[in-house]
Amino acid sequence: MIPAQFDYVRPTTVEEALQALRDGGDDAKLLAGGQSLLPVLRLRMADPSLIIDLGGIPELRGVREDGNEVVVGAMTSHHDVTRDDILRQHVALIQEATKTVADPQVRHRGTLGGALAHADPAGDLAAPALALEAKFVIAGANGTRTVAAADFFEDYFATAIGEGELLTEIRFPKYTGWGARYEKFNRVAQAWSIVAVAATIKVDGGTISDARIGLTNMAGTPVRATAVESALVGQSATEDNVRKAAQAAAEGTSPTADADAGTDYREHLARVLTGRAVLAAAG
């Protein structure tokens, strides 16, 4: 199928994009990489009257360091994220998770900001962003505001980005020297995650000194496995200790049941994948 008719604009600055959003009202939709939006339009699950293509705004692309943070422009492609040296050194977890997103063609077009703003609970980048305590910079009519990851994801496909606003950058604290692993369980190549676990771990002399763990698709929003994080800190990174701590991975989650998995099975996966992710990240 082909999409319903819409008007199309391609602004070249954030200011122009915000103006287009104001002019377009409720019925305008932002187009980032289009790898979720275009299938939705094709299937006529949405029929916006105006598409605002963010692809022509250079200031929204790229990765840079800013003091203790790494700043990623919202329109930076998954492909560019997976190859960036700054991210490899300081925010390895987002890179590990991004490598598993969909397939190479989709990673060439899809963007970090687009995926996070779409907020699909089975998407792979929200859980690492939450675990990494990323900050989201949102531009609107009254300038920019910054939202913590814990407040950004509100519900299924719902974020703190308000009407007339757009996500411009994602700011990650540096996790230099931390190990990272994204363990994803899906049915076939390029399928959505049934459950996935994002873990980044700091090990000092064989002892886990800090841990951040986020769960994908264990609720309508990404969930932080705080009970596992606290259980890990101070432990030596042995298989036994990690598996024991990972038993708490499903605490505080509310997974759905669907054709792929029931809630019990998702909870089981969360525990198993957390163990694997932490061991790999600590290795």
Next chain:
Amino acid sequence: MARIRTTVDGLVYEDDVEPRMLLVQYLRERLGKTGTVIGCDTSNCGACTVHLDGMSVKSCSVLAVQANGAEVLTIEGLERDGQLHPVQQAFHDNHALQCGYCTPGMIMQSIDLLGDNPDPTEHEVREGIEGNLCRCTGYQNIVRAVQDAATKMKPGAAPTAEAGAKQTVAGGGA
């Protein structure tokens, strides 16, 4: 309507298109480049894969207007002076197809993969073509073909179609 100017397989085309027109529709219905096929409605199958500014994309998931100012390379732009591209030849030599429907996308994605990784392992080939579905072959001969092409393309035999002679074609065959 939006005015777009694109270079497709070395020729420049200018056309007015509806913003909702998909790149794959533009290629097939306006330019008659039916070598690029549509295999699904869900962005899964990869049969419509083309290169957009040198990177593989699913042309069902790109609007024609987004290709404005860009260079597109399709399966139809690979042959040079009657010679198949080494990846096309390797698919032929290794019988890497049965019905052939996935082949244009498989070949375009394989060329992208080899540009990135000229000597992929079997596992890397399988990962590299994970966005392309084949329902006939079980992938065995496809993987063999990509690895065969890799050995034959060494060293430095990257696709050169993007560098082809350009001339403007008004109306784009509409």
